[in-house]
Amino acid sequence: MLRVVEFGESDLILHLLTPETSRLTAIARHARRSRKRFAGTLDLFNRLRITAVRRSGSAMARLEQATLVESLAELRRDTARFALGCYLLELLGRLAPEGGARADSRRLFAFTLSALRALDARSPDARLRVLLELRALDALGLRPELEACVRCGGALEGSEEVPFLVAEGGPLCTSCAAAGEDALGIHLGTLRALAVGLRFAPEQLGRVALSGPALREARLLLSRFARFHVGLELQSERFLNEIISSADLPAG
Numbered sequence: 001m002l003r004v005v006e007f008g009e010s011d012l013i014l015h016l017l018t019p020e021t022s023r024l025t026a027i028a029r030h031a032r033r034s035r036k037r038f039a040g041t042l043d044l045f046n047r048l049r050i051t052a053v054r055r056s057g058s059a060m061a062r063l064e065q066a067t068l069v070e071s072l073a074e075l076r077r078d079t080a081r082f083a084l085g086c087y088l089l090e091l092l093g094r095l096a097p098e099g100g101a102r103a104d105s106r107r108l109f110a111f112t113l114s115a116l117r118a119l120d121a122r123s124p125d126a127r128l129r130v131l132l133e134l135r136a137l138d139a140l141g142l143r144p145e146l147e148a149c150v151r152c153g154g155a156l157e158g159s160e161e162v163p164f165l166v167a168e169g170g171p172l173c174t175s176c177a178a179a180g181e182d183a184l185g186i187h188l189g190t191l192r193a194l195a196v197g198l199r200f201a202p203e204q205l206g207r208v209a210l211s212g213p214a215l216r217e218a219r220l221l222l223s224r225f226a227r228f229h230v231g232l233e234l235q236s237e238r239f240l241n242e243i244i245s246s247a248d249l250p251a252g
């Protein structure tokens with residue numbers, strides 16, 4: 001369950017992520033009036049088995065049945081886990097396609113489950129936040145280029161810091177870099193650490209070495225990159241910044 005919105009007198013509109021269709025919007029009629037029908041199931045983060053019916057031509061499915069399969073209790077009890085969990089759900093809710101290709105939907109669903117379980121298992125720090133954000137973008141088909149020049153495909157050599165163009169999704173080599181472009185300066189070591197982060201499963205991300213100035217660069221890069229694709233600031237981002245960044249990142 002990605003998002004729950006109250007609708008009318010007694011209904012709920014639900015945004016779900018499914019392994020068949022990616023995002024699915026469904027209405028649960030009378031869900032707020034009748035406590036029995038969907039009792040305890042229609043909450044954020046819950047993994048459900050559902051029956052939903054969609055008439056042809058209708059944008060929204062109607063939820064008929066929902067059974068709770070997995071509830072991530074620790075994720076709700078801890079502020080940092082909850083804040084990062086909400087941020088990931090909002091990112092997925094904004095960027096997951098409705099009716100995506102089946103292979104992509106399965107991959108996105110599998111990523112989401114393992115990311116939320118990793119959060120249920122341990123409280124996140126700024127490093128886990130950045131790496132899960134990167135992995136979420138990757139699972140959504142929005143992986144930034146981290147290893148080669150985004151324009152010519154050439155190797156990144158020479159200077160320690162390369163210009164990274166958020167709008168083009170990657171760094172530039174010395175021959176493609178032109179003065180006056182609106183680029184973020186990112187060290188090659190930071191890009192390499194992020195590339196390593198793409199090779200580990202969410203529960204193994206604790207092994208990726210990313211700290212200090214590189215972590216700060218990575219956080220800025222991922223935040224700009226996500227914002228560029230979403231097109232606006234996510235509601236949960238400011239809260240997450242208060243909970244996680246201030247505790248872990250040096251000022252500046």
Ligand SMILES: [Zn+2]
Pocket residue numbers: 149150151152153154172173174175176177
């Ligand atoms: Zn180039």
